[in-house]
Amino acid sequence: MARCAVVGSGLGGFVAYATLRHYGLEPAEIAVFGDTRDPAGPWRTRAAAIRQRLMRSESDGHAYPTTFPGLAAREAARRRTPLPLLQSVCDRYRPTVAEFLRHVDELRERSGWDESVRDARVERVRTVDGGFDLDGHGVFAHVLLAPGHPGLARPAELAADPRVVHAYEPHEYASRVAVVGAGMAAATEWLNALAAGSEVVSVRRREPARRPLNVARPLFSKRGLATFHAEPRGRRAELLRGFGAPSYPPGSRWDEPLEHAASEGRFRVEQELNGAEQVICATGFRR
Numbered sequence: 001m002a003r004c005a006v007v008g009s010g011l012g013g014f015v016a017y018a019t020l021r022h023y024g025l026e027p028a029e030i031a032v033f034g035d036t037r038d039p040a041g042p043w044r045t046r047a048a049a050i051r052q053r054l055m056r057s058e059s060d061g062h063a064y065p066t067t068f069p070g071l072a073a074r075e076a077a078r079r080r081t082p083l084p085l086l087q088s089v090c091d092r093y094r095p096t097v098a099e100f101l102r103h104v105d106e107l108r109e110r111s112g113w114d115e116s117v118r119d120a121r122v123e124r125v126r127t128v129d130g131g132f133d134l135d136g137h138g139v140f141a142h143v144l145l146a147p148g149h150p151g152l153a154r155p156a157e158l159a160a161d162p163r164v165v166h167a168y169e170p171h172e173y174a175s176r177v178a179v180v181g182a183g184m185a186a187a188t189e190w191l192n193a194l195a196a197g198s199e200v201v202s203v204r205r206r207e208p209a210r211r212p213l214n215v216a217r218p219l220f221s222k223r224g225l226a227t228f229h230a231e232p233r234g235r236r237a238e239l240l241r242g243f244g245a246p247s248y249p250p251g252s253r254w255d256e257p258l259e260h261a262a263s264e265g266r267f268r269v270e271q272e273l274n275g276a277e278q279v280i281c282a283t284g285f286r287r
Contacts, residue, residue, distance in 0.1 A: 002031035002207065005134055006014065007122045008146030009034020011043055016144050017243045022065035027112035033137065036115055039063075040104045042148070046168035048095050050188045050282075055095045056249065059088045062100070063107055071095040074103060084208070091217070149285035154182065158279060167282040171265050172276035173198045181282035182208040183246035187254055189282050194261045201276060202269045205218055209247035216243070 004020060006013045008033040020030055036046070050198050055061055058072035071075075072088035075095065079276045087093035108114070118137070126133045131141040153164045158180070165171045167185045173196040179189045218224030228236060246252065259269035273279065 002029055004030050004145050005140040006032045007036035008148055009036055009117055010148045011039055013146035019065040021111050021116045027115040030116045032117045037117050049168050049170050050185055051192050052097050058093050063104055066282055077100055100213045151286050153283045153286045154281050163279045167280050176277045178194055178203050178273055178276035179280045179282055184248045186282035188247035189217055189280050191257055203273055205271050209245055210250040211247050212249050223230050
């Protein structure tokens with residue numbers, strides 16, 4: 001009989017499930033509630049929508065319950081080459097989207113995930129004798145909530161604009177495209193639209209930061225996190241606000257196509273929308 005429940009069958013719930021399995025729980029002892037059995041399903045759709053081929057994360061961007069082995073070790077073993085490990089040591093390893101999804105699919109099968117998933121949505125959690133009642137689906141002593149993002153974010157002023165599509169929705173590219181936003185998805189869409197032959201306007205009101213990862217690299221280590229937590233509360237809040245700002249990686253892979261397109265008059269930056277045929281909102285998720 002299940003004694004633990006995970007509400008949410010996306011990647012967050014999947015990592016939690018893998019961790020519970022790693023520490024000895026059997027599939028029958030865990031109930032996962034969600035509306036999809038593919039833990040990477042929504043992520044897979046969004047990555048395909050922006051034609052993403054490489055992960056921004058490095059070797060540690062995986063769903064395993066422990067740091068090792070990461071994706072670099074996994075790929076090195078699969079391809080029988082030390083190159084991914086050497087790239088990881090030099091902070092140059094970037095797994096492909098296909099590698100990440102293959103890893104999720106294999107871990108899903110090996111962990112018994114599908115045995116634990118229940119096709120049901122939980123809208124209410126109540127405390128009762130013995131634990132938590134999940135909307136009439138049972139009482140569990142331990143519950144982890146992993147509902148994910150509440151949905152795609154769109155600027156309110158563009159809600160009724162027929163030209164608008166969100167970057168994470170399937171779409172093609174018109175001849176004149178405006179991309180709203182300045183983060184990783186926006187930068188990817190600039191290159192996608194330019195490669196499709198479009199004229200692109202980047203609509204943004206502040207310049208994006210340029211960093212390889214979503215946050216500063218030291219924060220991915222125990223020592224870095226300890227340093228962060230030792231900072232005064234105000235300084236921690238300031239750092240978090242900074243990491244919430246739009247960013248995408250530095251490097252010629254991004255800069256050269258944009259500079260070349262700008263020299264041809266096919267790429268420019270503006271603060272307001274113009275008469276573009278298509279408006280792509282690379283504005284992330286609602287909060």
